[in-house]
Amino acid sequence: MDGLSDHGTFFTGNKVHLKSFCMISLIDLIQKNLGYQELHKIDPNTQDIKLDEGKFGIQSVTQAAIPAVICGLYNLLKTAEGAELLLDTESTNWLDSIFGKKKDELIKRIAAYSNTSIAAAQLETEHIANEAVRLLKENITDKANQQAIGQFAAEQRTQALLYLPASLQLGDLLNDNQLDDRTHKMEGPISSLMHAVEKQF
Secondary structure (H helix, E strand, O other): OOEEEOOEEEEEEOOEEEEEHHOHHHHHHHHHHHHOOOHHHHHHOEOOOOOHHOOOHHHHHHHHHHHHHHHHHHHOOOOOOHHHHHOOOOOOOOHHHHHHHHHHHHHHHHHHHHHOOOHHHHHHHHHHHHHHHHHHHHHOOOOOOHHHHHHHHHHHHHHOOOOOOOHHHHHHOOOOOOHHHHHHOOOOHHHHHHHHHHOOO
């Protein structure tokens, strides 16, 4: 019998697993654990945060870097090989593992978006990437369940897109046009309907 206990433990047949990692939000945990200010959702019309919310310094670096890192993680977690790399190996600089040769270009774009130096942008983005992978290792307890891991990654990316500034052109960088599609940065029944239609093709 499958079910969820009052304490968040879920059961599958006779096996008992730890708290479902589908219940966590990487954006919230990264922001809180590293002491960053709360991220702002993107205005679907301008594809950026409101001007009065500021667009400079560390706050802007995190506004761009956190969702970008989560989208990069999705590209790895959706495959068994990528999930194994993230969950079964150790590193002190996960940013290189996540973005490879595209890391330097990503940092340039984050620095330009936040009006800060490349060095500052890289330092914060590396912290974010390392914390993101630490959280994955801490919360993903069933490493053999690739379907669940892929679903978790997709849910995290969907949330990240609500905060991802379009000016980063991350979809172009990662060869994923959906990242720059503004319908993926909308909320509500119309957006849900559009995404449901997309899955049929």
